[in-house]
Amino acid sequence: MSTPPHDIVFLTSEIYPFSKSGGLADVMGILPLTLSRLGVRVAVFTPFYGRLSTGQYPVHLVYENCPVGYPWFDSTADIYMANYHGLPVYFIERGEYFDRRHYYCTHKGDYFDNCERFIFFCRAALCAIRHMGLGTRIVHAQDWHAALAVAYLAFWRRTDPFWAGMRTVMSIHNLAYQGRFSYRLFEQSGLPHEAWNMEGVEFYNSFNLLKAGVAFADRITTVSPSYAREIMTPEFGCGLEGILTRRKADLIGILNGADYAIWSPQHDPVLECTYSADQPEGKKECKAALLQSLNMRPELADRPVLGFIGRFRGQKGIDVILESIPEIMALDVGFIALGEGKAEYEAAMMNIMEEYPGRVVGVIGYTEEISHLIQAGTDIFLMPSRYEPCGLTQMYSLSYGTPPVATAVGGLRDTIIPYPQEGANGFVFNEPTRESLVQAVRQAVAVWDDKAAWKTLQINAMRANFSWEKSARRYMQVYAGLHADLFAQEGGAL
Ligand code: ADP
Numbered sequence: 280m281s282t283p284p285h286d287i288v289f290l291t292s293e294i295y296p297f298s299k300s301g302g303l304a305d306v307m308g309i310l311p312l313t314l315s316r317l318g319v320r321v322a323v324f325t326p327f328y329g330r331l332s333t334g335q336y337p338v339h340l341v342y343e344n345c346p347v348g349y350p351w352f353d354s355t356a357d358i359y360m361a362n363y364h365g366l367p368v369y370f371i372e373r374g375e376y377f378d379r380r381h382y383y384c385t386h387k388g389d390y391f392d393n394c395e396r397f398i399f400f401c402r403a404a405l406c407a408i409r410h411m412g413l414g415t416r417i418v419h420a421q422d423w424h425a426a427l428a429v430a431y432l433a434f435w436r437r438t439d440p441f442w443a444g445m446r447t448v449m450s451i452h453n454l455a456y457q458g459r460f461s462y463r464l465f466e467q468s469g470l471p472h473e474a475w476n477m478e479g480v481e482f483y484n485s486f487n488l489l490k491a492g493v494a495f496a497d498r499i500t501t502v503s504p505s506y507a508r509e510i511m512t513p514e515f516g517c518g519l520e521g522i523l524t525r526r527k528a529d530l531i532g533i534l535n536g537a538d539y540a541i542w543s544p545q546h547d548p549v550l551e552c553t554y555s556a557d558q559p560e561g562k563k564e565c566k567a568a569l570l571q572s573l574n575m576r577p578e579l580a581d582r583p584v585l586g587f588i589g590r591f592r593g594q595k596g597i598d599v600i601l602e603s604i605p606e607i608m609a610l611d612v613g614f615i616a617l618g619e620g621k622a623e624y625e626a627a628m629m630n631i632m633e634e635y636p637g638r639v640v641g642v643i644g645y646t647e648e649i650s651h652l653i654q655a656g657t658d659i660f661l662m663p664s665r666y667e668p669c670g671l672t673q674m675y676s677l678s679y680g681t682p683p684v685a686t687a688v689g690g691l692r693d694t695i696i697p698y699p700q701e702g703a704n705g706f707v708f709n710e711p712t713r714e715s716l717v718q719a720v721r722q723a724v725a726v727w728d729d730k731a732a733w734k735t736l737q738i739n740a741m742r743a744n745f746s747w748e749k750s751a752r753r754y755m756q757v758y759a760g761l762h763a764d765l766f767a768q769e770g771g772a773l
Contacts (some may be wrong), residue, residue, distance in 0.1 A: 284414025285322035285367065286765060287314065287758060290404050290425035292382065292397070294325050294368060296332055297361070300382055300645075301590065302535075302671045303422060303452045306502070309538040312366050313751040319758075319766070322413065324404040326396075327359055327370035329378040336361040338370060345410050347403045349469060356403035358411065371403045386622075394460040397488070398468050401428040409441060416762050419448040423458030426492025427468060430480065433495035434471055446761035449496035451489070453668050454510050454517045455594065458488035482518065493522055498757050499530045502669035503690035507532025515666055515689075531757060534693055536747035537674040542654075544679050544741075549651045554680070556741035559734075562655060562680055569656030575613055576637040583727045584613035585720070586657030586681065588650050588672050591620030591628070596663030596686070596711045601627045606717045608635055610724050615657060617642045617649050654679040659723050663711045667691045677704055677740040684719045686711050694745065698726060704740040 293299055295308030307323065314321045331338070342358040359370040371377070376396040384390060401420075405428055408415045420428050429447040436442040465475060465486035474480050480491040493499055501507045509515035511524045523530060541547075544562070545555045551568035554561030563580070570579055585607070589595040600607075600616070601624065607614065614635075616628060628641035642649055654660075660676035662685035669690030673683040677694070683705040685691040695705040706723050708715040727733050759765055 283412060284320055284416075286320040286414070286416045286762075287311075287322075287419055288404070288408060288413065288415045288417070289321065289323040289419045289421065290401065290428050291323060291325050291421040292400070292424035294323055296334060297325065297336070297363075297368065297370075298328055298331060298382065299647075302669070305538065305671050306452065306535055307421065309536070309747050310751060310754070312364055313536075313747040314754065315366050317748070317751055317755065319751075319755060322367040322369060324369045324371060324400075324407065326377040326400055327357075327372035328382060330380060330382070331370070333361065336363055336368075341369070342407065342411050345403065345407050347399065347406050349399075349402065354399070356399070356407070358403075358407050369404075369407065371400055371407070373399060373403070376400075394458070394464040394486070394488070395467070397424045397458065398427060398464075401425060401431065402469070404428060405431060405435075416444065416765065417446045417448060417758055419450065420492055420496070421450050422452050423456055423489040423492070426458070426488045426490075427470075430470055430474060430491040430495045434474070444762075446497045447495070448498045448500060448757060448761070449492035451493075451499065451501040451510070451668070454489070454501075454515070454519060455666070457482070457490065457517065457519070459485045460488070462486060478522070490519060490522065493519060493526065497529070497761055499523070499526055500754070500757060501530070501532050502535045503693045504532035504534065505692045506666075506668045506689040509666070509689060531753075533750050533753045533757075534690065534745065535669040535671060535674075536745045536750045537671065537678060538747065539678065542651075542675045542678050544655050547651055547655065549648050550655050554655075556680070556738050559680060559737065559741070565652070565655040566657070569615070569652050570613075572652075573615065573640045573642075574637065575615075575640060579613040579638070582612055583610075583658040583724055584615060584656070585659045585661055585684075586653045586676070587614075587616040587618065587661045588653055589618050589662075591618045591624040593621075594665055594667075596665055596716075597624050597628075599663045599711050599713060599716055600661055601631060603713045603716050603720070604631050604635075604639065606713070607720050608638065610721065612638075612720075612724060614639045615642070615653055616640070617644075617646065617653055619643050619645055654681060657681050658727060659684055659720070661716075661720075662686070662691060663708075663716045664688060664691065665711045670694070673705070674743075674745050677743045680737040680741045682706065682723070682736050682740050684708075684716070684723050686715075694743070696739070698722065698736065702739055703736055704743055705736075 293304035295304040552561035552564040667689040
């Protein structure tokens with residue numbers, strides 16, 4: 280187990296396998312680990328949720344009553360730790376904030392005290408760094424939940440020598456989620472009044488946590504080069520395009536990778552039969568098993584089955600899929616969707632399932648295992664996202680030989696080589712509309728009918744390699760740009 284110093288400390292609201300509601304958790308489950316395998320002294324801080332899957336990684340108390348020191352009352356957090364393959368993962372425990380059934384919201388909406396919860400998380404993590412003597416040089420905050428840590432440090436380091444050398448990186452995994460709250464909560468955050476202006480945390484009279492991170496971080500990263508360009512435009516900037524453009528020199532797009540230890544059909548323990556680019560036959564068995572387990576028509580074994588996995592939200596274009604179903608079904612295909620989200624989309628999915636018995640199945644819920652079975656057991660993966668910072672599910676679908684049909688946005692643009700280009704591994708289209716999606720699906724089904732062409736596409740897909748090591752080295756360059764001496768001992772490691 281590594282011991283302090285922890286040069287780089289990640290602050291994240293989710294980390295797989297302990298907590299997960301989407302891609303952020305997957306990234307946190309592998310990026311810090313890859314860095315640590317490259318010799319970087321790294322640790323992670325995350326909340327100790329009630330719904331924590333500690334499983335095979337026991338969590339133990341390492342620091343009791345760490346003073347968090349709100350400006351208006353004294354508060355403490357208990358710090359727990361798990362050893363995740365040698366990576367120290369610290370959990371901030373404070374029952375009244377984190378011991379709940381969900382992470383951020385219930386079906387009725389966001390928790391009323393989310394701002395307070397994540398103010399607490401950020402302050403507690405920073406205080407733990409200090410009180411536990413972790414020797415941290417760079418705080419790397421993920422998304423709005425951790426963004427305030429960046430803002431606190433920007434002010435604390437002006438006056439307190441302890442923080443003076445500390446540098447910050449703010450990573451944006453999804454700009455649409457900014458954490459916007461009222462001025463009253465800004466007053467409770469303990470940030471100085473000078474932070475409340477258009478170049479700081481204020482956003483149309485609200486307290487915007489992600490903007491605080493963007494405004495005050497030494498470097499800003501996001502999860503694909505295309506998304507880094509897109510978020511500087513009004514179409515994708517979610518109102519922050521101005522400040523992001525002003526910070527262009529410090530904004531870097533680094534493509535996420537895929538964790539092939541978890542997402543490879545070659546050794547996926549939940550599959551009926553493993554397979555690979557060299558021995559792809561097992562995919563058929565995975566498909567047959569999936570069709571059977573979902574009571575789908577066995578004839579679909581000889582027709583393409585389309586898959587979707589993701590949040591039932593406008594971002595993912597699930598509404599576009601639902602709208603397109605009659606035309607897609609006319610192509611004599613099957614469709615399986617796994618997801619949860621907006622009640623209206625969940626209900627529409629159930630109605631469509633009734634309309635196409637044995638051909639369309641909607642699994643409403645969040646089930647890690649089924650997501651693997653769908654990746655392996657379907658033929659074509661649908662991803663008509665309106666925007667996509669990076670997108671991991673298409674990288675997984677490529678790995679499982681299930682070529683994606685996706686919009687040409689963000690990370691989808693950076694990871695899919697569209698048919699009929701040389702080396703094609705999927706299909707892309709420009710507008711997330713019914714017409715464009717149906718046209719692209721038609722094209723994909725036509726290529727599927729040409730067995731040789733499909734095989735080439737599938738093999739290209741399975742050979743795509745989104746290595747985390749390459750991305751982790753890019754992060755190391757960002758860190759080295761902030762503390763030139765950080766990896767000096769590694770010599771040529773960068
Ligand atoms: P986002 O983070 O925007 O939701 P990504 O494609 O980056 O989208 O990552 C989504 C992650 O969440 C993937 O690991 C995907 O398999 C998983 N996922 C999404 N919805 C579900 C679900 N309903 N059940 C299981 N896993 C899901």
